[in-house]
Amino acid sequence: MFYLITGGERSGKSSYAQNLALQLSDSPIYVATARKWDQDFQNRIDRHQSERDERWTNIEKEKYLSELDFSGKVVLIDCVTLWLTNFFIDTKNDVNLSLEEAKKEFLLIANQENATFIIVTNEIGMGVHAETHIGRKFVELQGWMNQFLASNADEVVLMVSGIPVKIK
Numbered sequence: 584m585f586y587l588i589t590g591g592e593r594s595g596k597s598s599y600a601q602n603l604a605l606q607l608s609d610s611p612i613y614v615a616t617a618r619k620w621d622q623d624f625q626n627r628i629d630r631h632q633s634e635r636d637e638r639w640t641n642i643e644k645e646k647y648l649s650e651l652d653f654s655g656k657v658v659l660i661d662c663v664t665l666w667l668t669n670f671f672i673d674t675k676n677d678v679n680l681s682l683e684e685a686k687k688e689f690l691l692i693a694n695q696e697n698a699t700f701i702i703v704t705n706e707i708g709m710g711v712h713a714e715t716h717i718g719r720k721f722v723e724l725q726g727w728m729n730q731f732l733a734s735n736a737d738e739v740v741l742m743v744s745g746i747p748v749k750i751k
Contacts, residue, residue, distance in 0.1 A: 584699045587732050589706050590742030599740065599747055600659050600701045601634065607699055608657035612640045614648065616666035645669045646684075649691035653698040663704035663732065667724055676717055678724045685728055693735065704729050706741075 588600045604611035613635055635641065644651060646669050648660065660666070670681035692700070708726045713719045733739050739751035 585693065585736045585738075586699075586701045587704060587729075587736040587739045588701060588742065589704045589729060589733075589739065591706055591709060594742040595745035595747075596703045596705075596742045597661055598634075598745075599742055600661065600703050604657050604659045604701055605638065607701075610638055610640065611657040611659055612642060612653065614651070614658060614660045615641065615643045616645060616648075616660065616662060616669065617643075618645055618665070618669060646673070647688060649688050651692075653692060653695045653700075655697045657699045657701070659701045659703070661703040663702060663728060664707065664725060667728055668721070671721055671724060676720060678720050678727075681724055682727055682731075686731055689732065689735070702732060702736075704732065 586600075586603065588596045588603075590596050601613075604613075642651065646666065648666075667681060667685055670684050671678075674680045674684070692698070705725065706729070708722050713722050733751065736751060738749065741748045741750050
């Protein structure tokens with residue numbers, strides 16, 4: 584089973600995804616894809632970690648999720664935007680290569696036996712038009728990856744102001 588939880592920044596995606604994971608399992612896995620860029624980001628990571636109790640297994644994995652065995656587990660991956668950023672930076676902003684690598688990783692994990700995935704992503708293309716060329720390239724990358732993920736998802740939920748709207 585594969586759930587995609589999407590929406591804007593601070594729309595309630597992570598809270599909804601965490602609650603869903605706990606409904607599906609007494610011991611879900613949380614996979615954080617963020618790189619620790621600066622102290623502000625570390626503070627954000629710390630806040631998110633404090634929201635999860637001892638029921639959770641926390642794993643930090645920046646890119647190659649297929650190196651982990653999720654068979655038979657409920658896995659929350661948070662989030663696609665930060666995960667894609669890692670590919671985008673490492674490929675020197677190559678949209679096509681980043682998209683190819685991310686899709687490949689997703690397909691590898693999606694085939695793990697009896698795993699349930701809850702994947703959080705952002706709808707960054709719904710906001711203000713990116714000012715920079717690199718920003719616009721990333722918005723394209725995010726949009727294409729979101730379309731790919733949604734087409735593969737069993738269920739897609741759009742979070743709007745803390746309210747889940749099932750769209751697939």
